[in-house]
Amino acid sequence: MRAIVHEGKEGLEGLKVKEMSERQISDNEVKVKVHTAGMNRRDLAVVTKRHKADDPALIPGSDASGVVETIGKSVTKFQPGDEVIVNPGLGWQKNSDAPPEGFEIVGLPDHGTFAEYYTCTEDHLERKPEHLSFEEAGVLPLAALTAYRALFTRGNLEAGHTVMLPGIGSGVLTFCLKFAKAIGARVIVTSRSESKQKEALSLGADVAISTEENWQEALASEQVDLLIETIGNATFNKSLDIVRKGGTIVTFGSTTEDEVTINIRQFFYGQYNLLGSTMGSAEELREMLRFISEHKIKPQLDKVFPMEEYKEAFEYIQDSKNFGKIAFRVC
Numbered sequence: 310m311r312a313i314v315h316e317g318k319e320g321l322e323g324l325k326v327k328e329m330s331e332r333q334i335s336d337n338e339v340k341v342k343v344h345t346a347g348m349n350r351r352d353l354a355v356v357t358k359r360h361k362a363d364d365p366a367l368i369p370g371s372d373a374s375g376v377v378e379t380i381g382k383s384v385t386k387f388q389p390g391d392e393v394i395v396n397p398g399l400g401w402q403k404n405s406d407a408p409p410e411g412f413e414i415v416g417l418p419d420h421g422t423f424a425e426y427y428t429c430t431e432d433h434l435e436r437k438p439e440h441l442s443f444e445e446a447g448v449l450p451l452a453a454l455t456a457y458r459a460l461f462t463r464g465n466l467e468a469g470h471t472v473m474l475p476g477i478g479s480g481v482l483t484f485c486l487k488f489a490k491a492i493g494a495r496v497i498v499t500s501r502s503e504s505k506q507k508e509a510l511s512l513g514a515d516v517a518i519s520t521e522e523n524w525q526e527a528l529a530s531e532q533v534d535l536l537i538e539t540i541g542n543a544t545f546n547k548s549l550d551i552v553r554k555g556g557t558i559v560t561f562g563s564t565t566e567d568e569v570t571i572n573i574r575q576f577f578y579g580q581y582n583l584l585g586s587t588m589g590s591a592e593e594l595r596e597m598l599r600f601i602s603e604h605k606i607k608p609q610l611d612k613v614f615p616m617e618e619y620k621e622a623f624e625y626i627q628d629s630k631n632f633g634k635i636a637f638r639v640c
C-alpha cells in the first residue's frame with residue numbers, strides 16, 4: 310500500500326511516499342480503506358522528535374475516515390462497506406479522570422493513518438457522522454475530541470460563560486469556537502494574523518484581538534471565566550492575567566515552550582484553577598459525535614493535500630498557515 314513514511318533522516322527531510330507491506334488482520338480487527346487522513350500539529354512533532362537516522366520506518370497520522378474493507382472472524386459491530394472514522398486514542402475506552410496506563414495515540418509508536426489502509430480493533434472505530442463528507446469526517450476525531458473534553462468535561466463551559474481561545478488558527482481551537490457558540494457561550498479569540506481574526510469573527514467569535522497586543526487594554530479590562538491555553542510559554546502569563554479570580558485555565562498544548570514561570574502568590578490569592586487535559590475516552594468521543602450531529606457542526610476544513618504534497622502539508626502546519634484543519638486525500 311502507498312503511505313507517507315518517515316525514515317532515514319531527521320525531521321521533515323525523512324518524509325517520503327513509498328510502498329509499505331500490509332499486515333494480516335486478526336480475528337477482532339477491521340481493515341479500513343482510508344479516504345481522508347486529517348493532519349494535526351502532533352504529526353509535525355512526531356517527525357521532528359524522531360532524531361535517530363536508524364529509527365524504524367513509521368507511517369505517521371492519527372486521524373482518518375474511510376470505508377470498511379475486510380473484517381476479522383469475531384468482529385460484530387461492522388460490515389464491509391460501512392463508513393467509519395478512526396478513534397486516535399488507543400486503550401482509553403471508559404470515561405476517567407486521566408487516560409489509563411498504556412494509553413497510546415495512533416501514529417506513534419505504531420503505524421498511523423497516512424496510508425491507503427489502516428487496521429485496528431473494532432472498538433477503535435466509530436460510524437462516520439451522516440452530515441459530514443469523508444473529507445470533513447477525516448479531520449474530526451483527534452481535534453474535536455480534544456476540544457470537547459477541554460471545554461466541557463474539564464472546563465465545565467456553560468451558556469452565558471465567556472471563554473477565551475488564544476491562537477484561533479489552531480485546528481482544535483476552531484472546534485472550541487464552534488462548540489462554545491453552539492451552547493450559547495461568549496467567545497473571545499486571539500491570532501497573530503489579522504485575516505484569521507476576521508475569519509473567526511465570521512464564524513461567530515464575539516471579539517477577536519491580536520495575540521501580540523496587550524490583552525487587558527484590548528479588552529478594556531474584561532476578564533474571562535475559562536481560557537483554553539495551548540500556546541505555552543509565549544502566552545501563558547498573559548492568559549493567567551486575563552482570567553477572572555476563581556476562573557479556570559485548561560491546557561493541553563505547548564506549541565511554543567513547555568516550561569513556564571508563574572507568580573504562585575498571585576495564583577493562589579486569585580483562587581485560580583489550572584487543569585490539564587488530553588484528547589478523551591471512546592465514551593467522550595461518542596458524546597462528541599452526538600453533540601456535533603445534534604448541532605450540525607462541521608469542521609473548519611482549510612485545505613486537502615494529495616499525499617505527494619506531504620512536504621507542503623507539513624510546512625503549512627509548521628508555518629501556521631492553516632485556519633482550522635488540513636488533511637491528505639488518500640483515495
Ligand SMILES: NC(=O)c1ccc[n+]([C@@H]2O[C@H](COP(=O)([O-])OP(=O)(O)OC[C@H]3O[C@@H](n4cnc5c(N)ncnc54)[C@H](OP(=O)(O)O)[C@@H]3O)[C@@H](O)[C@H]2O)c1
Nearest residue numbers: 350455476477478479480481500501561562563564587588
Ligand atoms: N494533549 C492533547 O491531547 C492534544 C491534542 C491536540 C492538540 N494538542 C496540542 O495543542 C496545540 C494545538 O494543536 P493544533 O493541532 O490545533 O495546532 P495548529 O493547528 O498547528 O495550531 C497552532 C496555533 O498556535 C498558534 N501559534 C503557533 N505558534 C505560535 C507562537 N509562536 N506564538 C503565538 N501563537 C502561536 C497559531 O495560531 P495563529 O496562527 O492564530 O496565531 C497556530 O495556528 C499543539 O501544541 C498540539 O500539540 C494536544
